[in-house]
Amino acid sequence: MKIAKLVSAFAGLVLGASALQANAIPFEVDITVDNSYALYYGTETTATNFVGSNGSWYEAEHYSFDLPSSNFIYVVTESDVATAQGFLAQFTNLLTNQRFYSNDSQWQVTATGRRGSAPYSGSAADLSELSSQLVAANNGSNPSGGWVATTAGAANGASPWGTIATIDANARWSWYNSNGSVDPTIGGFDHNEYLVFRISVGAAKVPEPSTIMLLSLGLLGLVVARKRNA
Ligand SMILES: [Ca+2]
Ligand SMILES: [Ca+2]
Structure with a gap:
C-alpha cells in the first residue's frame, strides 16, 4: 500500500x-518588415497558428498571442528586391517582462527559393506551404542548406527607413545573407526569398x-x- x-x-x-x-507564454509583439511578412507559430515541423501579416514597412503592427512553451515563432518574409530589406521587431514575454529583438542571436533563418509563393494567411493551403518548407529546412534540403544564423544590419532609426515608432532603438534590421554581403539589408537583392525566421523561446524557461x-x-x-x- x-x-x-x-x-x-x-x-x-x-x-x-x-x-x-x-x-503558454503570453507575448506582445511589435513588428514590421521591408517589405512584407506573416507571423505564425507552431511545432518544429508544422505551422499551426497564423497571427497576422502586413506589407507596409514604414509602420509597425502590434499583436498579442499565447505561445505554447514548446513551440517556435515563425516569421515569413519577402522583399521587393529594391533599395533595402529587413526584419525589425521586439517580442515581450509578459510572464518575465523580458524583451528580445529581431537581431537576437537565438533567431535562425532559412531561405526557400520560392519567391512569389510566400504564405501570408491562415488558410489551410498557406499553413501547408509553410509546414512543407519547415520540413525541407529541417532536412537541410533548401537553398540555405537548412537553418542558419541571421545577419544584423543597422538599428531602428537608421537610413533609409528612419525611426519606426513603437519599436525600441536597440532593435536592429536583420536578414538572411546569401552572398557574403557586409550588410544584406542594404541594396535591393533577392537572398533566395521567401525567407522564414524562427526562434524557440519556451524551451529555456522550462525545466528539462x-x-x-x-x-x-x-x-x-x-x-x-x-x-x-x-
Ligand atoms: Ca508594417
Ligand atoms: Ca525593399
Missing part, C-alpha cells in the same frame, strides 16, 4: 511537470525532463525519509 501511494505521488509529480511544459525526474526523485526521497522518522 505504501509503495502504491508513493508510486501514485510520483506519477502525479510527473504529470504536473507535463502540464507545466504545456503552459531530466531535471524534473531528479526533482521528483528528490521529493520521493523526502517522503520516504519522513515516513521512516514518523
Whole structure:
C-alpha cells in the first residue's frame, strides 16, 4: 500500500511537470518588415497558428498571442528586391517582462527559393506551404542548406527607413545573407526569398525532463525519509 501511494505521488509529480511544459507564454509583439511578412507559430515541423501579416514597412503592427512553451515563432518574409530589406521587431514575454529583438542571436533563418509563393494567411493551403518548407529546412534540403544564423544590419532609426515608432532603438534590421554581403539589408537583392525566421523561446524557461525526474526523485526521497522518522 505504501509503495502504491508513493508510486501514485510520483506519477502525479510527473504529470504536473507535463502540464507545466504545456503552459503558454503570453507575448506582445511589435513588428514590421521591408517589405512584407506573416507571423505564425507552431511545432518544429508544422505551422499551426497564423497571427497576422502586413506589407507596409514604414509602420509597425502590434499583436498579442499565447505561445505554447514548446513551440517556435515563425516569421515569413519577402522583399521587393529594391533599395533595402529587413526584419525589425521586439517580442515581450509578459510572464518575465523580458524583451528580445529581431537581431537576437537565438533567431535562425532559412531561405526557400520560392519567391512569389510566400504564405501570408491562415488558410489551410498557406499553413501547408509553410509546414512543407519547415520540413525541407529541417532536412537541410533548401537553398540555405537548412537553418542558419541571421545577419544584423543597422538599428531602428537608421537610413533609409528612419525611426519606426513603437519599436525600441536597440532593435536592429536583420536578414538572411546569401552572398557574403557586409550588410544584406542594404541594396535591393533577392537572398533566395521567401525567407522564414524562427526562434524557440519556451524551451529555456522550462525545466528539462531530466531535471524534473531528479526533482521528483528528490521529493520521493523526502517522503520516504519522513515516513521512516514518523
Ligand atoms: Ca508594417
Ligand atoms: Ca525593399
